[in-house]
Amino acid sequence: xxxxxxxxxxxxxxxAVDHLSFEVPAGEIFGFIGPNGAGKTTTIKxxxxxxxxxxxxxxxxxxxxxxxxxxxxxxxxxxxxxxxTYDNVTIHEFLDFFAxxxxxxxxxxxxTIDGCMELTDLKKxxxxxxxxxxxxxxxxxxxxKTLLHNPKVLILDEPAAGLDPRARIExxxxxxxxxxxxxxxxxxxxxxxxxxxxxxxxxxxxxxxLVVSGDLQTIxxxxxTQNHIDLRIRIHDKEQIESALGIVQQTENVVNARVExxxxxxxxxxxxxxxxxVLKQLVNADIPVTEVTSSQSNLEDIFMxxxxxxxx
Ligand SMILES: Nc1ncnc2c1ncn2[C@@H]1O[C@H](COP(=O)(O)OP(=O)(O)OP(=O)(O)O)[C@@H](O)[C@H]1O
Numbered sequence: 012x013x014x015x016x017x018x019x020x021x022x023x024x025x026x027a028v029d030h031l032s033f034e035v036p037a038g039e040i041f042g043f044i045g046p047n048g049a050g051k052t053t054t055i056k057x058x059x060x061x062x063x064x065x066x067x068x069x070x071x072x073x074x075x076x077x078x079x080x081x082x083x084x085x086x087x088x089x090x091x092x093x094x095x096t097y098d099n100v101t102i103h104e105f106l107d108f109f110a111x112x113x114x115x116x117x118x119x120x121x122x123t124i125d126g127c128m129e130l131t132d133l134k135k136x137x138x139x140x141x142x143x144x145x146x147x148x149x150x151x152x153x154x155x156k157t158l159l160h161n162p163k164v165l166i167l168d169e170p171a172a173g174l175d176p177r178a179r180i181e182x183x184x185x186x187x188x189x190x191x192x193x194x195x196x197x198x199x200x201x202x203x204x205x206x207x208x209x210x211x212x213x214x215x216x217x218x219x220x221l222v223v224s225g226d227l228q229t230i231x232x233x234x235x236t237q238n239h240i241d242l243r244i245r246i247h248d249k250e251q252i253e254s255a256l257g258i259v260q261q262t263e264n265v266v267n268a269r270v271e272x273x274x275x276x277x278x279x280x281x282x283x284x285x286x287x288x289v290l291k292q293l294v295n296a297d298i299p300v301t302e303v304t305s306s307q308s309n310l311e312d313i314f315m316x317x318x319x320x321x322x323x
Contacts, residue, residue, distance in 0.1 A: 012037040012164055012195040013058065017067035020053050020219075027053045029219040030067065035197055035212070037163075040190050042210035043199040044314060050219040051199040052092060055168045058197070059089040071164055088162035092169040092199075094153050098142035102133055105141055106155060113160045127155040130188065132181075147178030154185070165189060167198045183209055215317055222317045230313060240283055244293070245274045245302035255298045262292050274302075 013035035020028040028050045035041040045051050056062035058069055060080035068075065074082040097105060106124045115123050128134040131151040136144075144152065150170065157165065171179045186209055189196055200206050206213070214224035223230045244259070246252050256275055259268045264285075268277040279289060286305060293300050 012072055013041075013197060014070045015054075015058075015067070016069075018054065018057060018064055018069050019066045020050075020057060020062065021065050027219050028057070028064075031216065031219070031221050032067075033214045033221060033224040035195060037195050038190065038193050039211040040186055040196045040198065040209055042206040042213040043197060043216070044201065044206065044213055045199075045216035046201055046318065049201075049216045051201075051216065052168055053219075054216070055089075055166055055197075055199060058166055059087065059091075060084060061089075085160070086162055087164045087166060088157035088160065090153055090157045090165070090167045090170060092172060096141045096149055096152065098140070100141055101138050102128070102141060102144075102152060103137040105152065106159065109156045110159050115159065123159060123161075127158045130158065131155040131185065145178075147174050147181070150174060150178070150182065151185075162194070164195045164197065167196065169199055169201075171200070215314060217318045223313075227313070230317075240279045240281070240286065240305045242277050242279050242286065242289065243274050243302075243304045244277075244290070244300055247273075247299040247301045249273060251298055254296070255293055258292050258296055258298065259289060262289050265289060 015034075016032050018028055018031045019026070031050075031054060043051055043054070053062065057064050058071065058076055060076050060083050064077060068077075070076070071083045072086045074086070076083050097108070100108070103124065106127060107120070110120045110124055125134065128137055131154055133148070133151055133155060136148070141149070141152065154167075154170070157167075171182050174182060186196055186198070198206065198210070210227070212224070212226045213230065215222045215230075244255070246255050252270055252273070252275065256268060256270055259265050259275055259277055264280045266278045266280065268275055270276075277289075279286065281288075283305065286303075290300060290303065
């Protein structure tokens with residue numbers, strides 16, 4: 012649904028976006044992640060047809076952002092990181108103004124506005140003045156405005172920045188609803204925890220360049236310099252926990268083994284399919300193992316591993 016090929020933007024002699032190439036499949040929530048100054052907003056402005064690329068190609072639903080911006084705007088909704096609102100109008104008046112600007116026919120205008128207000132939970136507030144809204148409500152209003160022309164693709168630049176925890180959670184469930192509606196959502200952020208449980212795929216950028224892109228499992232595998240699992244093994248009999256600790260400490264590739272309550276925690280520098288080797292040592296010694304839990308890399312681990320922390 013979104014394709015970038017060697018997309019490049021230069022400000023004077025400064026290369027802000029450097030031959031960026033990746034694809035976003037239809038219907039996905041796609042995270043565009045990078046530290047401050049990585050070139051996310053610059054890339055997004057090119058996708059949103061507001062900034063001209065210096066070279067390369069970007070297409071949305073097959074339309075080139077540079078040669079066919081009108082077509083792109085018909086299928087794409089863009090929510091910038093900073094947006095203005097008209098303060099002395101009500102929520103309904105604000106949305107009605109933009110629905111007219113989008114030339115939504117009079118016959119369907121009201122039902123379209125109602126649909127967008129329902130989705131963003133603003134219906135009950137429709138007579139409130141925009142100036143009286145909280146930041147989270149304004150964010151939802153801007154998203155409602157972005158949805159008026161029923162775009163297939165949504166491009167959201169740091170949509171959760173500045174929201175309190177409750178508003179962030181509400182925003183996340185709204186994103187899931189958009190995915191259920193089969194929309195493709197391209198969302199930028201430098202806050203990883205905000206995205207890790209909702210995105211299907213990501214592109215990680217640094218200093219204008221792509222570091223890695225793909226679905227989370229694939230990039231976790233690709234970016235892994237060392238296989239690493241955190242293991243927690245619960246032992247039924249507390250008396251045997253010290254001898255169990257001795258056994259795992261002798262096991263190859265186990266590091267930082269320690270006791271915590273009725274469990275042994277350790278890092279195991281091996282593939283998950285080798286985990287049984289640790290358990291085998293314990294079972295052979297008649298240690299009563301009752302539970303094993305393992306966790307592999309999350310989005311934050313991947314990000315820290317693949318980026319150098321360099322900001323241009
Ligand atoms: N109009 C401009 N003229 C000159 N330099 C610019 C311009 N716009 C952006 N830059 C520079 O390009 C680089 C990338 O900026 P950009 O805003 O795209 O980063 P970002 O990844 O969105 O950062 P943040 O997470 O802080 O919003 C920065 O070094 C910025 O100073």
